[in-house]
Amino acid sequence: MGKTDKYSDPNVITVNDVQVLSISKEWKLVEARDRSEQIIILVIEGRASFRLDKTGGMLNQGDFMVISPEDMQEGLALLPITESIYVCYVALFAAHARKERDGWLIDEVMLPIQGKHHIETISLIHHHIEQLHLAWRKDHFDQATMQILFWKLWQAIMAGITLQEKKTDRQQLLQGIAEHMEQHCEETFQIEEMARYSGMTPTLFYQQFKEYTSLTPLQFINRKRMEKACQLLVAEDVMIPEVASEVGYRDVYYFSRMFKKIVGVPPYRFKKSLQKKIAVLHPAIIGDLLALGVSIQHLIPVWEKHRQKRPYSQMEAATLEFDLYRLRQMEPDLIVGTDQVAPWLEQLEAIAPTQLIPFKTTTWRDHLQQIATMLGIAEVATSWLYYYDLKAVAARERIRKKIGNETVMAVRAWDGGARIFGARRRKISDILYGDLQVRPPVGTDHFAFLDIESLDELQDFQADHILLFDERKIRTDVRKHRLKGNVHRAGVYPWLHYSALGHEQAISEALTHLAESQECTKKESGSSIFLRPQVCDND
CATH class of the missing domain: 3.40.50.1980 (Nitrogenase molybdenum iron protein domain)
Structure with missing residues (x-):
């Protein structure tokens, strides 16, 4: 039997252990029983922090890890954050067998995906796990049956990952379409053409676009036209008919009606004011x-x-x-x-x-x-707030779908310490805990801010996500601190800029950090790498 460090599709599996566990205190798997043994951990219910060698992070319902033997050198530990967690543990050997002229050649291989992933089809996965577990518990099980059941489980896992990837691809596609529409807002767009380009039906494209932008395609293009019109109107020596033509309207009277409907006042009044x-x-x-x-x-x-x-x-x-x-x-x-x-x-x-x-x-x-x-121009403020609230509601839903009830805490770091912003600090609470309705960690609801001497003290609040505000010239080294949860780096602006524009831009940043950021894991040189803490730098 040969050895290989390649990630490949195995065609031979030997299941070494299957356990379904309810864990209410720290659970440890000291080391793999064999240097070739691979581990799959799946969280069916609950939430826990994990430690793997010198790395770690958070595991939520639907998260699973594929752990190679190299990553198990110092063992695995799970610590429930909720009262208890329900997890599945599978230990296995994987190989790729092929027929050569002189006989069979069998190479040990790693499963084709490694590290931490997330799937939403948890009920289907749970069913396959139960089938595998029942077969394993029989006194006289056979590996052929175990292989069949494992492949059903693995195919369901891979299908779940593919579904997640498709959702991510769809978001990127919608972002590209929205950006193109904004850059060419004076042009005419047909929903049928955009839907055909996106690979969706017109009805699905309409629904997905509105979910992503908070506006229908027609509302989006009209608003972008009016934003451009506003910029042109306040420029010197530009007449209203010229502006109308520049943003795609042949009829200046129709343009004026649309401008008043979207911006709040007629264009001549906007320009004069x-x-x-x-x-x-x-x-x-x-x-x-x-x-x-x-x-x-x-x-x-x-x-x-x-x-x-x-x-x-x-x-x-x-x-x-x-x-x-x-x-x-x-x-x-x-x-x-x-x-x-x-x-x-x-x-x-x-x-x-x-x-x-x-x-x-x-x-x-x-x-x-x-x-x-x-x-x-009081009407302009009323109209602006209307569209802001639409954007906030859409962002709130996208973030909720991504992180659920996970908690978010905002922290500003500097040399020698940090400041935690509590739920009573309006610059942060208005946007995070008000407009976006994310959950603050327990213990932060009774203060405006709290100064701490070390980032290690953040552990006391057990936040699932930490928005860390620091400037590039400081760039606090968070990796030397054993922080639980996901750390998202951000600049001080716009989060601490208490204004309409600051809040609107903070919503966009919140989406980037909390709804669109990908898992900070990767494969490198044949082994999976878990970043601890998970740090997403979007500044």
């Missing part, structure tokens, strides 16, 4: 003004340099401590700030009409409405 030069005294307000459609060229950022955050750090901001002379020289038409600068209100009013927003006592939605009312 947003031609003003606006001095901005707080960086978060920039995000509200940009969400309303104000051109960045019409904004005059005036705040302390230490307040600047991405993506506005490249904007040349005056220093407000308090440089009223320079502000007067800029000749703004309007001034917008927060109540933090109330002591200077009289001097500011002498320069231009001034609106001060009660920043800490009102929500970002209130800020958006107040600013829009000041500009005379």
